[in-house]
Amino acid sequence: MTNVIEAKGLSKSYGAFQALKNATFTIPLGRIVGVIGANGAGKTTMLNSVLGLSSFDGELSVLGRDPSKDRRNLMEDISFISDVATLPKWMKVKEVLDYVEGVHPKFSREKALDYLSRTKVPLTKKVKALSKGMVVQLHLAVVMSIDAKLLVLDEPTLGLDIIFRKGFYANLLEDYFDQERTIIVTTHQVEEIEHILSDVIFIEDGEIVMDAPLDELSSSFAELVTDEANAAEARALRPLTERKSLGRYAFVFEGVDRGKLKSLGEVRGMGLADIFVAKMTGEKQ
Numbered sequence: 620m621t622n623v624i625e626a627k628g629l630s631k632s633y634g635a636f637q638a639l640k641n642a643t644f645t646i647p648l649g650r651i652v653g654v655i656g657a658n659g660a661g662k663t664t665m666l667n668s669v670l671g672l673s674s675f676d677g678e679l680s681v682l683g684r685d686p687s688k689d690r691r692n693l694m695e696d697i698s699f700i701s702d703v704a705t706l707p708k709w710m711k712v713k714e715v716l717d718y719v720e721g722v723h724p725k726f727s728r729e730k731a732l733d734y735l736s737r738t739k740v741p742l743t744k745k746v747k748a749l750s751k752g753m754v755v756q757l758h759l760a761v762v763m764s765i766d767a768k769l770l771v772l773d774e775p776t777l778g779l780d781i782i783f784r785k786g787f788y789a790n791l792l793e794d795y796f797d798q799e800r801t802i803i804v805t806t807h808q809v810e811e812i813e814h815i816l817s818d819v820i821f822i823e824d825g826e827i828v829m830d831a832p833l834d835e836l837s838s839s840f841a842e843l844v845t846d847e848a849n850a851a852e853a854r855a856l857r858p859l860t861e862r863k864s865l866g867r868y869a870f871v872f873e874g875v876d877r878g879k880l881k882s883l884g885e886v887r888g889m890g891l892a893d894i895f896v897a898k899m900t901g902e903k904q
Contacts, residue, residue, distance in 0.1 A: 628677035638664040640825040649798040656822035698767040708747035725766040734760035772804040845884030859901025871897040
């Protein structure tokens with residue numbers, strides 16, 4: 620299987636509101652894909668369609684199956700955690716592990732206990748007695764202990780401190796990810812996941828604005844810092860954005876030869892968060 624997900628003309632409406640608009644994208648096997656967009660952009664609707672949690676118009680294949688028709692079998696090969704961790708509050712932590720072990724054939728209790736051993740989550744406490752951070756840690760331990768082909772993470776570390784967030788992404792790479800697995804992740808902490816991503820999808824108002832490998836994105840965007848003398852020539856190259864500070868101009872370009880830019884001033888590389896902001900705001904100019 621070359622592509623884990625293939626979507627063509629994927630759309631979803633809630634009355635007059637169109638949450639997804641003719642979205643077309645592919646996600647290959649063995650990639651870590653960041654889906655990035657503002658609140659309400661359509662990220663969760665897109666993920667819910669992939670998971671078979673929402674009806675949709677268009678064509679969608681996930682692991683070779685139609686999620687709207689074969690969700691039961693599909694979920695044997697998918698792990699998922701949303702930004703709201705929901706676990707039975709009346710269960711003890713060890714009982715949660717007992718339950719998942721009994722219902723999911725690909726769950727490893729040994730792995731879950733290993734993950735939990737790196738936290739302060741007590742096995743004998745009920746879920747309702749845990750802090751919000753501990754509930755998220757327990758949910759992550761369960762999800763990452765399932766031998767799934769596709770892992771979907773929707774704001775997976777929301778509510779956790781920076782030390783655990785960094786540790787989680789390190790574990791994701793070292794203990795979970797391999798070339799036979801694919802990961803989709805959304806988060807508002809873009810800077811924290813940039814180093815693990817292989818591909819990114821930008822989504823705005825239900826539309827896919829960009830779908831590209833991260834290294835391709837990094838080579839396509841650049842920031843030029845220059846002075847008044849070169850500003851007009853820089854504008855002629857049609858920058859996405861322009862700002863002025865302390866007498867200097869900063870322009871963001873997409874797909875412009877860096878040799879041309881270097882003749883006008885200092886050229887800088889850009890982080891993923893800055894590329895996203897420039898792409899979103901630049902499209903509106």
